[in-house]
Amino acid sequence: MDIKNLDHSYIAQTYGRYDLAITDGEPSGFLGDGREYIDFGSGIAVNTFGASEAGWVEAVCAQAKKLSHTSNYFYTEPQSRLAETLCTRTGLKRVFFSNSGAEANECAIKAARKYSHDKYGDGRATILTLENSFHGRTITTLSATGQTVFHTDFMPFTPGFAHIRANDIAALEGALTADVCAVMMEPVQGEGGVLPLEAGYLAAVRKLCDERDILLILDEVQTGNGRTGTLYAFEQFGILPDILSTAKGLAGGLPLGATLFGEKVENTLGKSKHGSTFGGNPICCAAANYVLSRLDDAFLGEVKAKAAYFHEKLAAMPGVAAVSGMGLMIGITLKEGDAHDVALKCLEKGLIVLTAKDKVRLLPPLNIGYDDIDRGLAILAEVVA
Template sequence: MKKIDIKTTDQEKIVGTYARYDMVADHGKGAVCVDEEGKEYIDFTAGIGVNSLGFCDDGWVRAVTKQLKKLQHVSNLFYTEPQTRVAEILTARTGLCKVFFSNSGAEANEVAIKAARKYSNNKYGNDINWITTLENSFHGRTMAAITATGQENYHKDFYPFLGNFSYCKPDDIDDLHKSINDKTCAIMLEVVQGEGGVVNLNKEFLQEVESLCRQKDMLLIVDEVQTGIGRTGTLFAYEQYGIKPDIVTFAKGIGGGLPIGGALFGEKVCDVLGPGSHGTTYGGNPVACAGALEVLDRMDDAFLKGVAEKGEYMKKKLNAIPAVVSISGLGLMLGVEIKGKEAKTAVAEALKKGLMSLTAKDKIRLLPPLTITYEEIDKGLKILEDVLK
């Protein structure tokens, strides 16, 4: 293959939907990424929470390679062992009943929306189809998922949207009650709003949401696309709030780098979708599921405790930086409010010094691989501290 100018060709040939940083990633190992010129970077992004085990983890590579040599795809018209095993593990560890596999978080949220409406339509008739989500939320970029997203800046230019969605102020119980009506079939939320600025929701508010759902036979949908699969120090973040969702959506970190998502369904809704009511060609692909099995196998109690401890360590060190105003988030999903410069400026400057990081609204967002070492944490935070001086 001929050598090309990657940046120039990208700008000429790829639709410009991404404001890319000025770096061409070439290869990586663990929490270290190397660009095309050989410069090393500490990775505090994990591919926006996807590379849960870091770059090219040995066990993950072996699992995926082994499956590639057996069967790369067969479609969901047939059974496959990797998909079935992932479903068995997820249901056993959550107490939920069944899984629908998709390719992404947006698709996972789409099937959750469809299942919620079908549940109520089957039980009460076609008029019970409203869904309440939260302001400042993010659920994806497909038309239903973007309608569910409670942020106007994601809505502009794409009207008209799906009907029968209402929006509630986060942590506002009075507004919660106002946002639902006698035709509401579900409430959908993130327990930590990722794209919205890594905002933790209040436990009392979440428990009131659950209580309302039980009283009115509405489904509680928890979007764990970014928070799930160990990111917050538990397999799913909702476990830390004492609530039991009817539907949990997941993606990102479960694949370890390959596209896979899905929705876990509880007892009330697990048999709502039957043959022909939903589907996907690639969902639950055997290679992606082989990677997911390796990820899930690593997520034992000791591993998850380690994630929580690394998160607390990072918070302590961040709090010692004078320019840091506040820190939000759980585990290794952190939002850092700073003073003295804009977050996007700090992130760009840190990249030049060898640290990959993210933004979320006006905060720096940190999502390192869950396998990151303390030495790598220290090295990355030192770069961030130097940038913020």
């Protein structure tokens, strides 16, 4: 039996997989079904430097040989060092480590509710999120997700979430009733269609939150770790969140989530209030230490330059109606045709692209070379023409 038949026989069929079994990471992307593929997807913004970059492999193997795992009842060097780097580079104060984006958001939600309960008591636990948002697949993060398509089949969902229109400060002001403790948003809605928030909106949200002691949670699960051209996207909006969640590209190909706490909430989750068996695993943290060591100003400048190059080439491409996004998080509106069809046709020609709603979505590895960008864009141009 081959890989695909085993999958069909034994794996819960929750994914609409493409007809490709990937076996190896390659400098330009992946090897699968006996062929090379250029990668414009990064395993959905995870493979920060591709799937098998030499420095990352070395960092992971060295840590695996030294110490693979111990419980969080003990201190480990990779975890402590990673927390220091994250705090120093963001201006936030403390970190809780988990294994995924949904878990990082669960932790953010728990911290926000506890902060409010400690200070104001019962009845102030509602969290406002944006329509069209995506925050994860657990019952609580599905409740937070502002898309009704996710609010079926699994009732009852966690109460205490309400959804407001993005970029509408009057809508937020109207929704800030006495029961609200926090607002939570993605700086760029990723799954929702690669839609950046307006700069002025996020600054106005910050101001309103400050005036009313409402916590601002930024979900940087997808926008974080260099993806938008700064270490975290909030830097480009000129604000600091109270809580920041991230995951995906943080460890560059291993599962690691992080929830960062600002001054107000740095001590909110005390002893035994939260935990995770695997969270902050030494190998995942060593991988993240390597990732962050590479994401210096010069590298992030290169990300911005490559993003500008993508935008310029895409905007001039026949068949492309509009290009959205920030950094190497790119959404393409097609003049005609279906984004999923485009993804299928690109795959037939040896290029991996993603989709988000009705857009073609590109999330290439941050270290992608201009030759691979050109080769990939040539395939995409041929398909969308």
